[in-house]
Amino acid sequence: MRRFLLFALAIELVVTVVGCGRGAPDGRASDLPEAIEQIEETTESFANAMLDLSVAVKTGNRDVMLAMAADEVTGVPLPVVRGSAEDHGWFSLLDWVPDDESILSAEDWLERLEDLRTQFSEIEDVRFKVKASEVALDGKTVDGRIAFWFVGRNSNSHREWVRGKARVEARLSPSGWKIGFFDVTEMGSMIAVVDLFGEVGEPAGLDAVDPPYGASPAPPYAAHGAAAADVNLDGLIDLAAAGPKRNFLYINRGDGTFQEVAQDAHISMLPVAVTAPLFLDYDNDGDPDLFFAAIGEQILLENRYIPDGRVDFMDVSYSARVARQAVGFSAIAGDVDGNGHTDIYVASYNRYGVVLPDRWDGASNGTPNLLFLNRGDGSFDEVAESWGAAGNKWSYAAGFADVDDDHDLDLYVANDYGGPNDLFINVGDGFEEDSKARGVSDGGYGMGVDFGDFDNDGDLDLHVTRMSSTAGKRILSRLGTGELPSRDRLKIMAAGNALYENLGDGRFRDVSAEAGPFSGGWAWGGGFIDIDNDGREDLFTPNGFISGPSLKDT
Numbered sequence: 001m002r003r004f005l006l007f008a009l010a011i012e013l014v015v016t017v018v019g020c021g022r023g024a025p026d027g028r029a030s031d032l033p034e035a036i037e038q039i040e041e042t043t044e045s046f047a048n049a050m051l052d053l054s055v056a057v058k059t060g061n062r063d064v065m066l067a068m069a070a071d072e073v074t075g076v077p078l079p080v081v082r083g084s085a086e087d088h089g090w091f092s093l094l095d096w097v098p099d100d101e102s103i104l105s106a107e108d109w110l111e112r113l114e115d116l117r118t119q120f121s122e123i124e125d126v127r128f129k130v131k132a133s134e135v136a137l138d139g140k141t142v143d144g145r146i147a148f149w150f151v152g153r154n155s156n157s158h159r160e161w162v163r164g165k166a167r168v169e170a171r172l173s174p175s176g177w178k179i180g181f182f183d184v185t186e187m188g189s190m191i192a193v194v195d196l197f198g199e200v201g202e203p204a205g206l207d208a209v210d211p212p213y214g215a216s217p218a219p220p221y222a223a224h225g226a227a228a229a230d231v232n233l234d235g236l237i238d239l240a241a242a243g244p245k246r247n248f249l250y251i252n253r254g255d256g257t258f259q260e261v262a263q264d265a266h267i268s269m270l271p272v273a274v275t276a277p278l279f280l281d282y283d284n285d286g287d288p289d290l291f292f293a294a295i296g297e298q299i300l301l302e303n304r305y306i307p308d309g310r311v312d313f314m315d316v317s318y319s320a321r322v323a324r325q326a327v328g329f330s331a332i333a334g335d336v337d338g339n340g341h342t343d344i345y346v347a348s349y350n351r352y353g354v355v356l357p358d359r360w361d362g363a364s365n366g367t368p369n370l371l372f373l374n375r376g377d378g379s380f381d382e383v384a385e386s387w388g389a390a391g392n393k394w395s396y397a398a399g400f401a402d403v404d405d406d407h408d409l410d411l412y413v414a415n416d417y418g419g420p421n422d423l424f425i426n427v428g429d430g431f432e433e434d435s436k437a438r439g440v441s442d443g444g445y446g447m448g449v450d451f452g453d454f455d456n457d458g459d460l461d462l463h464v465t466r467m468s469s470t471a472g473k474r475i476l477s478r479l480g481t482g483e484l485p486s487r488d489r490l491k492i493m494a495a496g497n498a499l500y501e502n503l504g505d506g507r508f509r510d511v512s513a514e515a516g517p518f519s520g521g522w523a524w525g526g527g528f529i530d531i532d533n534d535g536r537e538d539l540f541t542p543n544g545f546i547s548g549p550s551l552k553d554t
Helices: 002-018 033-059 062-067 106-117 470-477 487-495
Strands: 069-075 081-087 091-097 102-105 120-135 141-154 159-173 176-192 226-229 238-241 248-252 258-260 273-280 289-297 299-303 313-315 325-334 343-348 370-374 380-382 395-401 410-415 422-426 431-433 448-452 461-465 498-502 508-510 527-529 538-540
Touching: 033 062, 033 120, 033 141, 033 159, 033 176, 033 470, 062 069, 062 106, 069 106, 069 159, 102 106, 120 470, 226 273, 238 273, 273 325, 289 343, 325 395, 343 410, 395 461, 410 448, 410 461, 448 527, 461 527, 470 487
Parallel strands: 069 176, 395 448
Antiparallel strands: 069 102, 081 091, 091 176, 120 141, 141 159, 159 176, 226 238, 238 248, 248 258, 273 289, 289 299, 289 325, 299 313, 325 343, 343 370, 343 395, 370 380, 395 410, 410 422, 422 431, 448 461, 461 498, 498 508, 527 538
């Protein structure tokens, strides 16, 4: 994947510049720069074998599971006895009773895996991931620390997430990797006693399926989002969704189903590739209008429910003066200048694949963002440059909030490829960038922004969606503890999502490690939501990217 390659290249550059590392005891290969590539190649081979084991356990393939075990497997094997549960309302936390260290035959080790597997009536995912490793000088023995998890429904049909850690030693044989030591160091479960959500897309009429990425000739490199609003003012929430082939508008019938009316409403097909819908009442007539961030000219559609009494959208992009070029990946709305009319900010990326980022740790060849100030007469002025918020980064997402408590909207922008991210403080007639002084300049691969009060202290905290990389953190750990160029930036790029606590004065403190960590994988969007209605803000993060048929290709 492109970002892993960029990250690996960055590591290689840092190692080359530093030219030194730490030795390793007990005959292990040293972490000198020239050895890292060889160590990682061996580790990656073992990590891929563990992914094969993951699939085998999920599907019940006994041959593959048995082939991964040496004749004897020592250590503390996977526990199969459930311990005591700690009640937390709609979910419980469960300890597993650890076994004594033992010597198991390959068949007995397999039986332990299968015993754990039979605790589930349905298995959605099994994963064994190599978090750290040491490699012997011969390059054929790995001493690794792994994380593992099982996700599915247990024998009581409750959704359960078993998770644990283990130390594993394996040796490469002519027939593949053989595990000779498997020592469980911790293991527990989170069990949802109540299902808070259920998938109802198909019966609700929301089951449209996009074609696979790459199925269309030269598709733009972009995702496609959705937005919600009461389009026909009947008190029910309707949905708009963008897609690579067409767009959708779902009208809520009030009985748990939706009617798709995009064609009748004249939004099914639009002249450019749209990415992110945004509802706002730009003309203050009481119904939600629809803006589409787009790759090309931006689009504004006026909702004609008022005054016509039917769901229909009219393209006013040119008359409203928003048909400006951008690689719009998302858009937000708010009254930036305090004139009582809603303004629009578009986060603009670049045409990845046609243009490549000029840096991995702070790309500056993105496209300018757009700020449309609403004049109140049905038209907008684009003022991002004069207001100091245009930028030249690969901007992915943005959020409005009154950060400094002066009763106007400030602006936070998440930037991809090392950012750094921007915090634009509203000074009345423009923005002043102040992210570093306020503790939120970040520096990861920013792809989502949300403000919310996670600690219930009355001020807005900040969540930034970024990437986490197991391989990246593993590589970085090999560079020793000495002073290295860009170490902090590299750690951020592999760490996962960030959570910043508002200190009450417009400054923030990074609490990601103590409140999380938030390893969201290849994460996008998401943010704060009180999932269980207990008055506390939870966090949701969607993730994933273009994947092949194998876990090795994700």
